[in-house]
Amino acid sequence: MQLVLHTGVHYTEGERLVRSLLANSEALRERGVVMSRPGTYRSLFRDTLNAMHKTPASPEAREVLLDAVLGETRPERAILSDANFFRTPATAVREGVFYPAAGVRMARMAQLFPDDELEIYISIRNPATLLPILHRVAGDQSDEGFWGDRTPRDMRWSQTIATLREKAPEIPITLWCNEDSPLLWERLLREMTGVGPDVPLEGTYDLLEAIMSPEGMARFRSYIAGRPGLSETQRCRVIGAFLDKFGLEEEIEEELDMPGWDEALVQEMSEAYDADLLLIEQIPRVRLITP
Numbered sequence: 001m002q003l004v005l006h007t008g009v010h011y012t013e014g015e016r017l018v019r020s021l022l023a024n025s026e027a028l029r030e031r032g033v034v035m036s037r038p039g040t041y042r043s044l045f046r047d048t049l050n051a052m053h054k055t056p057a058s059p060e061a062r063e064v065l066l067d068a069v070l071g072e073t074r075p076e077r078a079i080l081s082d083a084n085f086f087r088t089p090a091t092a093v094r095e096g097v098f099y100p101a102a103g104v105r106m107a108r109m110a111q112l113f114p115d116d117e118l119e120i121y122i123s124i125r126n127p128a129t130l131l132p133i134l135h136r137v138a139g140d141q142s143d144e145g146f147w148g149d150r151t152p153r154d155m156r157w158s159q160t161i162a163t164l165r166e167k168a169p170e171i172p173i174t175l176w177c178n179e180d181s182p183l184l185w186e187r188l189l190r191e192m193t194g195v196g197p198d199v200p201l202e203g204t205y206d207l208l209e210a211i212m213s214p215e216g217m218a219r220f221r222s223y224i225a226g227r228p229g230l231s232e233t234q235r236c237r238v239i240g241a242f243l244d245k246f247g248l249e250e251e252i253e254e255e256l257d258m259p260g261w262d263e264a265l266v267q268e269m270s271e272a273y274d275a276d277l278l279l280i281e282q283i284p285r286v287r288l289i290t291p
Contacts, residue, residue: 001074002117004192005109008083009099010092011133012123012178013207018081020189020203027200032076033193041069042082049085052108061112077194085109090139093131095148098160103167110168118171120164121192125178127155128269132258152261152269158279165283175280176289182207182243183236183291191289208239216246236291 008014021028021035028035048061070078085106086092086099094100110118131152138146164173174191176184186204190196209217220242224230230238243252256266281288 002077004079006081006121007085010083020206023202034075035079089137096150103163106168120173128266129254173286211251213246
């Protein structure tokens with residue numbers, strides 16, 4: 001069975017993505033794809049992964065988990081989404097590392113499902129906008145606990161992805177930037193579900209509707225409806241153009257509230273983020289989705 005693990009990260013529109021996927025549950029089920037409601041499995045998986053810190057999972061653990069998620073059915077493809085697969089927001093950053101437990105926890109998932117085809121889907125986000133949030137909710141906000149011997153300039157997603165690759169080498173990773181999500185939403189739904197463009201999907205503009213004015217959305221839908229032959233690249237350009245004109249600033253602009261940070265630091269971190277994406281693309285079995 002194909003098992004898709006959407007692992008967050010936190011504060012990257014994960015719950016909205018789940019709702020978009022759930023809106024297509026019936027149509028997907030007809031095609032052998034199941035998107036279960038997260039409430040049926042999140043705490044169970046979390047408890048299981050935590051328990052494996054002390055005791056290996058039993059041989060029956062796979063069936064117990066799948067029964068909880070799927071009942072008696074066994075589809076071709078199942079999607080599980082939980083931003084806490086890697087740990088909670090309170091422990092998302094420790095000593096200057098994003099999600100230091102990610103590799104070990106995905107290795108445990110591989111142990112739980114040794115004969116299934118696991119895939120990891122991750123949305124990452126510019127550290128300049130994410131770190132202030134994670135610092136605010138961190139269980140340990142001390143410089144030693146949160147930053148370690150690093151500075152905000154040193155934070156790199158490539159380190160986390162490389163650790164994932166080392167600890168769970170057989171699991172392919174698909175990754176995208178949260179900043180690109182409005183341009184990629186339909187593609188993300190299709191990538192995760194494995195259905196092609198011939199399958200109608202609901203919610204392909206869910207995120208766009210949240211960040212664009214009603215007038216802009218009405219014009220956008222009319223424009224798209226009149227041009228059914230647009231390529232993926234052309235569609236992304238159209239979305240970008242409409243967002244430039246009709247995007248809601250209060251939904252798009254991100255306020256930074258981190259003492260001691262200035263525009264120069266944010267710019268430097270943003271440039272480092274762009275450079276880090278080039279490193280991530282070089283990691284084996286990692287695919288970066290871009291507009």
